[in-house]
Amino acid sequence: ELRRAGALGSREALYYAFGLQLNPELPDLSATTLVRYLQAFAALYEWLKARHQIDFSRKLTSYIEPWSSTYIDLLISEDYAPDMEKLMRDYLHYNPTRNKALDLLPLFAHLNSGLLAEYVEDERIKSRPTLHYRLPDCDIDNPDWHFSTVWNDWVVLEQLVANADDLSKLVTEFRNSRKLSLHNLTHSWIDTSDQWLRSGNYV
Template identity: 70%
Template sequence: MNQATSCKMPEILNTTAGKERRVGVEIELSGLGYEQLVNLAAELLGGKAVLESRYVSKLETPLGSFVIELDSDPVKELALEDERLPQSIRELGGHAMEVIDAAAERIVPLEIVSPPMRFSQLEHIEVLVDSLRKAGALGSRDAIYFAFGLQLNPELPNLEPATLVRYYQAFTALYDWLKARHQLDISRKFTTYIEPWSTRYTDLLMADDYAPDQHQMMVDYLDTNPTRNRALDLLPLFAHLDKPLLDQYVEDPRIKSRPTLHYRLPDCDIDNPEWHFSSVWNDWVVVEQLATHAGDLAELRALFRESRKISLRNLTHSWQVASEKWLSSKGYV
């Protein structure tokens, strides 16, 4: 794969304010020790790591501040150095801690969280991921109890309801296609945190006359999806748009306000030599492109609605296959 062109760019590269759009990336993996991952990431990204707390390091780089952590609050919060504990317990606990650490680094994912990066800087993530694979990083397929993901937080071109609805509609139409391409691991398929939006909501969303204002758009979604556990999580965006309204439906300290979507569906298949970060990113760009072309989006929405009707044809034909054929015929893939 040509490293210079591996990550494709959408047609709308800038926000309406004229700045290049940005995206945050979250990568979960195993196979490397925590210190090994921190040191390797610092070398690859040209940064300096500072340990902020147990299993949480900040990595200052020319791209911004990365965070590398063990994705488990209970393990991170263990504090045997607390002087209020008797010395004998601290010494005994130290041996147990070594066992806990060894087990945690094997079972609990290590996570790399990037700063918001310009779309044009994503080749750095491509190089990072490929280098971590060569160093021995493992992804979801390595063990049945792994359920590691690669998450994207793409900034939107603008926050107008009409723009947001087009993105939601494009994602809904392409959900089955995306899942077939990037939701490969059995452990993640059985989890609840990457579920699709409710059928009642998508039926409303995909109607030809659906044109809500911001308040109605949020209410329509939250009435049936008041949770972070969705393949495309809208709650960070809603916290940015109208936090008081969001709080009427769900309050969760993990929700971070930001003008982005939160795409949680893909596995992290980092130990597969045929898999690349750009594999995930470029398929997201298909969603971007479909959202940009209103005529194509309307056509695919009509086909989607037809596919939901009860008929012999729909019982014997897959929407995933049909949408893939449509994308190919239109030149999207």
């Protein structure tokens, strides 16, 4: 109905940096569960970005930035097992902004608004017990584009989080891919992660 009424998406103009945002509810609000979601997202960020074929108009903005590279190294380190306060402080130290492809500030406002306020003051942050997934474009004027396509790619991440052994294996692969080596110079992580997901019947 919106398409028939003339709604336009991200690709219509350079200044149309529209996005489709999801707010997936977490199965629980423990630090252990949240770390698993964050590790899965860090490992799948490039794959998800390639799947969504992000429009140039949104690449020009800061809305869909990845997390700090230094933070990702910390997050996927083998011994990273923080409690919730440390998890929040680590994230906010390196990523004190809502302009991230997976924005945790609404969740942190729900969990501990006082701690969040030590790092960020932004009236646009609304407290809610969910993740805030900001990466996908809104391609609503394209008849071949569907909300379900975006959601189904997110479900791949959900399924990975639910499989602890597979998540551990992928995070290990991702950690190794970030090291300087001839193999990593000649192989794309997007291709490697896509092949890994296909071999595990995730896609």
